[in-house]
Amino acid sequence: MFEPVLLKNIDAPDGHLLSTYEAGGGYQALAKVLREHTPDEVVDLVKQSNLRGRGGAGFPTGMKWGFVPKRADKPKYLCCNADEGEPGTFKDRIIMESAPHQLVEGLAVSAYAIGAETAYVYVRGEYVKAIRRLEQAIAEAREKGYLGAGVLGSDFNFTVHIHCGAGAYICGEETAMLESLEGKRAQPRLKPPFPAVAGLYASPTVINNVETLACVPHIVMRGAHWFRAIGPDKSPGPKLYCISGQVRKPGLYELPMGIPLRELVENHAGGPLPGRSIKAVIPGGVSAPLIPEGGLEVGMDFDSLAAAGSMLGSAGVIVIDDSTCMVKVATRIIEFFHHESCGKCTPCREGLNWAVKVLRRIEAGDGAPGDLEQLEKLCKGIFGNTFCALGDGAAMGLRAALAHFRNEFVAHIDERRCPFH
Structure with a gap:
């Protein structure tokens, strides 16, 4: 029986507070890695889990972390891409509004793993509530010693900064986001060099999505085998699916990776509106090619959708019925x-x-x-x-x-x- 972990406190009115997060085991993953694991061991754990980036590209997270040079003459940075400008996508907003400490802990564990002491959260400027909740969470975490100098009595120092975007979709592209963070016009950079070698301020930088980072504490506490047991082996783990469009029950659903698109739309989201039938579904935000009704048996994971000529992208599922041109x-x-x-x-x-x-x-x-x-x-x-x-x-x-x-x-x-x- 699948049990949601990323959205377990989504309906709690005080789910964004530190006290609620701690009561559910929050920040135990951070304490565990500081007490029991070296940074390389944390990187290896994430590699073993086969966590793939939830921002759209699906690149293996542990592999991305492994590209960061062990020794560098410049500081290392961790950047969280919370711009979320893809139409039909709202999963990261819900995490930041309902469970911001989940993101903060994910940032801390990830920064420890790659050797970074500074993180930037690049947030979509329209997400006013999410920004305020994040600011509150960072302040609470700093007061309790989860952030700042000597985190939990260790020699790990960590600071999180919030940067509000100005409404540009292009900032969802990682190098355009870095340009914006540096105060320049947001335009993508030519790669290589890749951010892991020369990213923010030409320093080694890891860029991860909100949902990706939120998975990290659960992997630390439950293990890589738990994560890989959910969904297909090549695209494992819990996944947040945003469902909108002409469907009876639009909303955010946490389900195993690889669930059939038809089951997601017809069973969980209630199917088409009364008197209508499904014509097509966009499975991963408008960047993903649509799939006609006859192809809805495809699994909602990176590899299955790629084989079907589309992509999982941000998992922004948009349902289109037969009344639509x-x-x-x-x-x-x-x-x-x-x-x-x-x-x-x-x-x-x-x-x-x-x-x-x-x-x-x-x-x-x-x-x-x-x-x-x-x-x-x-x-x-x-x-x-x-x-x-x-x-x-x-x-x-x-x-x-x-x-x-x-x-x-x-x-x-x-x-x-x-x-x-």
């Missing part, structure tokens, strides 16, 4: 990416601009023969030719819409109107 969906998604493009790469900046113009023309009933081929050509020019994955996500999403619902695009052009509206 897929041309309008595609147009809105590409408008979003065009608006949020930082403009650094010509294929992304110019390609998305033209894609928006063509899609708006088709949606308005002014489409022309050759428009769909033009969109496919634009996707080809964007995909794989940009500094970061923003352009790739846009191109993959548009390609999927064209592949699975081409008939709707053709109908818009032939009938010179939207058949749905």
Whole structure:
């Protein structure tokens, strides 16, 4: 029987307080690693668990930590990416609002493992409540000796700073986030060098997502075998799924990694609205290519979704029913990416601009023969030719819409109107 661990205090009105967190075993993982483990042993434990990053890329967390040089002539930094700008995603906000100490402890254990004494939490600026809860949690933890100089009587010193973003989706990309932290315009960097070698202030830096860091204390206390026993071996552990769109019970669900998408949508989220049927589901935020109703048996994990031509991404599940115009969906998604493009790469900046113009023309009933081929050509020019994955996500999403619902695009052009509206 699966028992939630990340959201166990989500409904408690005082779940954000230190007293509640301590009563449930909070900060015991930090005390344990300081008392019983070397930093290398903590890194090895996370490697054994096969925890993969919950921010979207799914890169093995322990491996990322292992890339940090053991000896460096500059300080090491830990950065938490809490920008969460992916549409359909709200899991990190709930952790920060409902269980902020879970994140703070995860930061402390992770910083100890990589040899960092300073951490920055880059938070989406609109998350006012989450920011206040984090500030309160950091103050409580500092007062009790979980942060500051000589944490819990050890020789480990650790400080956490909060940095509020200014509404840029591109800051979800790790190097653009580092640029913003340094006071520069948020644009992705060319890699290599990778952040583990030259990140914040050209120093060794590890960047992890909120949910990723929140998993770390549970791995320390329950063991790597416990974590690997949940879900598929290549993508194990508990997972937070954000469900929104045209579904009966939208919300945040903690379930095992690898649960079938159909079970997630129809059983846990209650299925489509009365009188409607599911047309498609976006499984991982709008960067993830949509999956038509016939493919919903796919498992919600990194490898299964990749094999199905999509990706888990941020696990922002958006349900689309049969009343929805897929041309309008595609147009809105590409408008979003065009608006949020930082403009650094010509294929992304110019390609998305033209894609928006063509899609708006088709949606308005002014489409022309050759428009769909033009969109496919634009996707080809964007995909794989940009500094970061923003352009790739846009191109993959548009390609999927064209592949699975081409008939709707053709109908818009032939009938010179939207058949749905």
